[in-house]
Amino acid sequence: MANEMQLKYGCNPNQKPSRIFMADGSELPIEVLNGKPGYINLLDAFNGWQLVKELKKATGLCAATSFKHVSPAGAAVGKPLSDTLKKIYWVDDLGELSPLACAYARARGADRMSSYGDFIALSDVCDVCTAKMIQREVSDGVIAPGYTDEALEILKSKRKGTYNIIKIDESYVPAPIERKQVYGVTFEQGRNELDINTELLANIVTDNKNIPDDKKNDLLISLITLKYTQSNSVCYVKDGQAIGIGAGQQSRIHCTRLAGQKADNWWLRQNPKVMALPFKADVRRADRDNAIDVYIGDEYEDVLRDGEWQKVFTEKPEVLTVEEKKAWIAKNTDVCLGSDAFFPFGDNIERAHKSGVKYIAQPGGSIRDDNVIETCNKYDIAMAFTGIRLFHH
Incomplete structure (x- = not known):
């Protein structure tokens, strides 16, 4: 391992020179096994690694995250997949999946x-099953504490041999003080070393005081995900995985709506009509994803009009009506929701309830906490005040 790594450019091609380096003269905690990761790739890699490392510590399960532009698009632990989830994640043809592969799926x-x-981060050594799954997805790179020999060879064959593969020293401990520069001014702060555990969920302020252990786990997954998500942010979680992340919004209600819509879309993908869409055999997974996204949205005619549906389907599908969508979404229950800062008004709870939220963890501290609690009580939602804000910038 070296002390520094020269990069092609920074965030944009005009931002040169660019490098990462250790200011204290020590060696970088990573080894690039393949490819030439860029500036944003490495931001995603280091943030993603912290997330999965903390998920594993908090849950005892292997973890994976999918990062884009310094925020997670998804994060999960290695719980087995149902046949339905295998199908909507396009992994039902891969046979038995390892826990790590389940986490990434x-x-x-x-x-x-x-x-x-x-850019992918894995908490554990990448195995062959996970490598084969990654091999067929469009991805910029992966960071993990190690790779089996066969998994490494599989990944090296990706993107004509240029796929970014990073090995991180899992024993590395960063300095307690971190710094960044903005406009030539250096900012300094203590690292956010907050240990997110069930003690943060002890102060349940609603009439409903019952948060089962598996839901506490989901709330921890939500909070840890938010710790590495650009603020403002909220995160919906169900059964060990984020199902909707609303990142980088100035308004909290917009975060809640954005993440709620993503959670609804995740659930709508499991609707029998959607799962039975008659795709042509040669339509790629990415194009199927795009077609499904349009089909379950408000602009469904864009994929169903004559001249368009023939490009992806063998026959024209029936419309998934507004009434059908509402009825299906109403079946999604026991969803957990975390927020990186307090909910200022009860409207966030109203929106969350529409996406099946039953358990909430948030800092509390709004002058309208009473309104937020009252709205939770209206829907028998259990809510814990953590007392801890999780802004990330």
Whole structure:
């Protein structure tokens, strides 16, 4: 390992020179095994690694995340997949999946539109099953603590041999103080070393005080994901995986709506009509994802009009009506929701309820906390005040 790495350019091609380096003279904690990762790739890699490392520590399960532009599009732990999830994640032809492969299938599958061209982080040594899954997805690179020999060879064959493969020293501990420059001014702060655990969920302020252990796990996944998501942000989680992340919005209600729509889309992909869409055999996964996204949205005519549906389907599908969508979304229940800062008004709870939210973790501290709690009580939602803000910039 070296002390520095020269990069082709920074965020944009005109931003030269560019490099990463260790200011204290020590060696970089990474080794590039293949490819030439760029500036944004490495930002995604280091943020993603922290996320999966903390998910594994908090849950005891292997973890994966799919990063795009310094925010996660998805994050998950390695719980087995149902036959339905295998089908909507396009992995039902891969046979038995390892826990790590399940984690990545979930992380990638939560929001496949946003995960297109992602940078992947894995908490554990990449195995052959996970490598084969990554091999056929459009992705910029992967970071992990190691790779089996066969997995490494599979990944090296990707993108005509240029796929970015990074090995990180999992024993590396960064300095307690971090710095960044903006407009020539250096900013300094202590690293956010907050240990996110179930103790943060002890202060349940609603009438409903019951948060089962598996839902506490989901709330931890939500909060840890938010710790590495550009603020403002909220995260919907179900059964060990993020299903909707609303990142980088100035308004919290817009975060809640954005993430809620993503969660609804994830659930709508499991609707029998959607799962039975008659795709042509030669339509690629990315094009199927795009067609599904349009089909379940408000602009469904863009994929169903004459001259368009013939490009992807063998026959014209029936419309998934507004009434059908509402009825299907109403079946999604027991969803968990985390927020990186307090909900200022009850409207966030109203929107979350529409996407099946039953459990919430947020800092609290709004002058309208009473209104937020009252709205939760109206829907029998259990909400914990963590007392901790999780802004990330």
